[in-house]
Amino acid sequence: xxxxxxxxxxxxxxxxxxxxxxxxxxxxxxxxxxxxxxxxxxxxxxxxxxxxxxxxxxxxxxxxxxxxxxxxxxxxxxxxxxxxxxxxxxxxxxxxxxxxxxxxxxxxxxxxxxxxxxxxxxxxxxxxxxxxxxxxxxxxxxxxxxxxxxxxxxxxxxxxxxxxxxxxxxxxxx
Numbered sequence: 001x002x003x004x005x006x007x008x009x010x011x012x013x014x015x016x017x018x019x020x021x022x023x024x025x026x027x028x029x030x031x032x033x034x035x036x037x038x039x040x041x042x043x044x045x046x047x048x049x050x051x052x053x054x055x056x057x058x059x060x061x062x063x064x065x066x067x068x069x070x071x072x073x074x075x076x077x078x079x080x081x082x083x084x085x086x087x088x089x090x091x092x093x094x095x096x097x098x099x100x101x102x103x104x105x106x107x108x109x110x111x112x113x114x115x116x117x118x119x120x121x122x123x124x125x126x127x128x129x130x131x132x133x134x135x136x137x138x139x140x141x142x143x144x145x146x147x148x149x150x151x152x153x154x155x156x157x158x159x160x161x162x163x164x165x166x167x168x169x170x171x172x173x174x
Contacts, residue, residue, distance in 0.1 A: 071146035085160030
C-alpha cells in the first residue's frame with residue numbers, strides 16, 4: 001500500500017506535483033507573488049485557513065467548533081439537571097408517578113433508579129465527547145443535533161420541576 005509520502009515522492013517535479021501543492025485560491029497579497037513548486041511564493045491552504053481577516057484572527061471553523069463545545073457542555077448540565085430531578089421524582093414510589101421515557105423506564109426497572117441514571121450519565125458524557133471530537137459529523141449537523149437535544153432535555157427538566165412542585169417535594173431532595 002502506498003502512503004502519502006510515496007505518492008509525493010513519485011510525483012516530485014512533475015506537473016501533477018505542482019498542481020497538488022498549488023494554492024487553492026488567490027488572496028490579494030498573493031496575486032503579485034510568483035509560484036514555486038516548493039511552496040516559497042504562494043499561500044498554502046493551511047495559511048489561508050489560519051487567518052480570517054477582520055474577525056480577530058479566528059476562522060469560521062474554529063468558532064463553530066467552540067459553539068459545539070459550549071452546546072455540549074450545556075447539554076451535560078441540562079442532562080445532570082434532568083437526572084437529578086428524575087431522581088427526586090422517582091426515588092420514592094408514588095401512585096401515578098412514572099418515567100415518561102419508555103427506554104429509561106425499562107432501564108430503571110432492570111438496573112434500578114440510581115444505577116440507571118449513572119449509566120445514562122456515562123453514555124451521555126461519552127456521546128458528547130465523541131460528538132465534540134469526531135470529524136465524521138459536519139459541524140452544522142453537530143450544532144443542530146445539540147440544539148435539539150438541549151431543548152428536549154430542558155423540556156424534560158421543566159416537566160420534572162412541575163411534578164416536584166405538584167408532589168410537594170423539595171428540589172434538593174430533602
